[in-house]
Amino acid sequence: MMKEVRFVCRELDCGNPVAESGMPLLEDGKRRVILGGCYGNESSVRQCDIVRGGPGGCNGRTYHHVTCSESVRLVGGAGLCSGRVEVKSNQSWASVCEADFDRQDAEVVCGELGCGAPAALQGGLYGEGEGQTWDKEFQCKGKESLLLDCDTSDRENNTCLPGNAVGLTCSEPDDVRLVGGGSRCAGGVVWYDQGEWRTVGAEDWDVAAVVCRQLGCGSTVSVLLGDTTRAFRLSCYGSESSLRECSRSYDLSPGLTVICSESVRLVDGAGLCSGRVEVKSNQSWASVCEADFDRQDAEVVCGEFGCGAPAALQGGLYGEGEGQTWDKEFQCKGKESLLLDCDTSDRKHNTCLPGNAVGLTCSEPDDVRLMGGGSRCAGEVEWYDQGEWRTVGADDRDQRDVAAVVCRQLGCGSTVSVLPGNTTRGKNIICSGSEPSLRDCYRMYDLLPGLTVICSDLLVQPDIYLTDPMGGVSRGHQGPEMFRGYNFTITCSTQPQYPGGSFLLTFTGSNRTQPAVNHSAAFLFPAADDSHQGNYSCVYDNYVFSHNFSSESELLSLTITASPLPAFIIRHVVVLLILLTSITTIYLYYKPTRRQKRVNRVSSMDLYVNAMEMVSLSSRAEAGPGEERAAQGTE
Structure with missing residues (x-):
């Protein structure tokens, strides 16, 4: 809100904001204007987002009371306590020459703006002013309340050379501290405002980031709720240099305990x-x-x-x-x-x-999860905070942004849909949608309905593997080698997330589809040839949560090679082995007498002929048409 307040002072030509505070909203029936969405480069509050409201506006609780410096301002700096010194002269603003401004003058300006002691004073530190140059030399004693209360004298030099417009950096005021944590960089946040130390309330990493920065205590390590429930509420963007630049209100919320990294x-x-x-x-x-x-x-x-x-x-x-x-x-x-x-x-x-x-x-901490959706990328949002898992809630207008952060943090792709959750007591989270994790979003104390998020990478990656005739299994991109003429099977499978679905097997030349049975599908190839060489992948498709989802496996690379020996030679070797085994068995089984030699010899010859015919028929049945013709030619 301090950005908006700064524009109010600029619009009224009243210098920098000196103070801003939330005041109880008057029930006088007057309509007021709520400002929001100022980014710092607007020339007028009219370029900011404006919402007009009545007594029920401003959240129905407070409006902002603004005090501007009126006669001096700091321009072009990083915050309220730094910038090029300009004073009001004949209803226009004039920069001050470095030669006409010393440290005692700077002490008065820093004090007038509610900042700490001067930290840097230099010509050209914050650029050159576009207008005129102040034509007097200040003679402050350092104790004056306002710069224009100081004595002045005529300038010794008639001109101010380029690069000499004085820039001033005041230190941040010592108006925030951390108490009860055993270190100046850890404890409950208290802030000196309107003559007293007040407990600061917010469930907000952005407020904590400003506190750590203002105290020179490094980065935020953790944010916890304090003991008190009657804290003065602050809201920050996280980029402010001090709490004075944040928005204040009289809402009461749990106090804030911050631990900074310190070193x-x-x-x-x-x-x-x-x-x-x-x-x-x-x-x-x-x-x-x-x-x-x-x-x-x-x-x-x-x-x-x-x-x-x-x-x-x-x-x-x-x-x-x-x-x-x-x-x-x-x-x-x-x-x-x-x-x-x-x-x-x-x-x-x-x-x-x-x-x-x-x-x-x-990497982002494992402090967010989706529960009850059958997948790590679908379900009701829960966030690990202060030692327990809490349901996350969001206002209707913030749900898509919160969902985008959740899917990004989990590595689950983009948001497909956001649905109402099961609980009505979700911890209110507000995100812009670009944050890397929920820890970077704004948290509020009020409770809202939970939300269920479905991300695009809902289905786990399916598995793909090849089974050869001997029962061997091969996986991976390097893949197996398969002999020509042999059968093989490629199997697609996935984890049991959701019932149903189908598998599409993609490979060079054509695609094949089968329904998923027990979360898998087997694709049989009867005889390998050169057309089967290439890369294979499984794509699992399923329709769940009223959307189509798919997930693709890694590639399996198959190489087709020639057998070490031609297939017909292998078959004939097998036939000869069968024949020798049969003859040996017959000889050992039957032990003929001399009287039966001739009869047995005839019987043995019949058995031999029958065996040869059986082997020949088996060989021709197994041989291809080309091989059968070759065999007949040999005969």
Whole structure:
């Protein structure tokens, strides 16, 4: 909301916001305007999203009371406490020359804007003003409440050279602290506002990120609910430099307990689990050289932030740091709780070349799941928070964005559909849809109906394998070799997620389809030839949740080769072996007498002829037409 308030002051030509607070909504019947969706580059509040409401607007509770500085402002800075100094002169704004402005003048401006002491004062620090230059020299004593209360004198120089428009950076005010956590970087959040310390309430990583940043305590490690239920509520985007830039209201919600990393942070990443690695050195932040940081060091950092295992580790992955470089080499074993618990050694290299500031991407923690849908990519959304699994709820307008984050975090593709869940007590989550995980979304204390999400990668990848005549099984892209003329079977199978469905076997030349029986299908090929050589894959199709889904197996690569011996030779060898075995058996079984020699000899000859005829018939039945003709020609 502070962005919108800043535009109100600009629209009224009243300088910077000095204070903004939520006030009870007056039941006077007047219509008010709710501002939202200002991004910082608009020239007027009219370019922001505007919703007009009555006494029931503004959530029916509060409206915002704004105080502007009126006569001085800081322009072009990163927040309310930095920018080019401009003062109001004849109803227009004029930049101030560096020669006409000193540290005592800066102390007055910082105090007038509610900021801390001056931290930087330099000409050209925040660019040049487009208008005129202030024609006086300030003579502040440093104790004045307003800059225009200071004495002035005529300028010694008539002109202000380019690059000399004075820029000012005030330190953030010491108006936030963490108490009860045993460290200045851990504890319940309290904020000094309107003369008293107030407990801050929010279930919000964005508020926690601002607190850790403002205190110089690195990145957020965890966010918990505090003991109190009467906390002053804040809402932040997460990019603010201090809590003063966040929206305040008089809603009461559970207090917020924050634990910051204190000594290490990830900067300029896409979420809480990625960024350039920086460690605290002499109260300032230093980037780490790639040569001084390995995977075991990365495991400690990822664990310290409550993230998953390291996924990417590379120099220059998230840009270069603007400050110094850490002058030690980390020697972590991978089991330490904190990076600064690791041993260090002197660096082997004296310099860190550009592009070598190490960037780290940790995998997202396993803190979200889909339950009751028969698949890890379908079901009611649950999120692990504060030691338990909680049902996630979302407003109608936020459901698709929340679902997109869930499918992305689980590696389940894109959202197919979002349905009402079974519970009416889901923890309210608000996402923009681009976050890498639910941890990066905004959480609210109120409860909403749960939601069931169905992602596109619903079906698990099916399996494919080949069975040869001897019962051997082959899998994988390298695949088997099959002799010409032999039969083989390719089987498609999948895990038992949903009943029914069908398998499409795709291979060079044609496709074949069979219904899934017991979650599998077998495709028989009677005799292998060159047309069967190539890549095969199984595509499993099923209609569930009123949508068609499919999933494809890996490739199986089949090579067709010639047999070591021609098939007809192998068959004749087999016939001869059968013949010899038969004769031997007959001889051993029958032991004829001398009287019966002739009769037995005739009987043996008949048996021999009968056996030969049987073998010949069997051989011709097994031989192909070409081989049969060849055999007849030989006869």
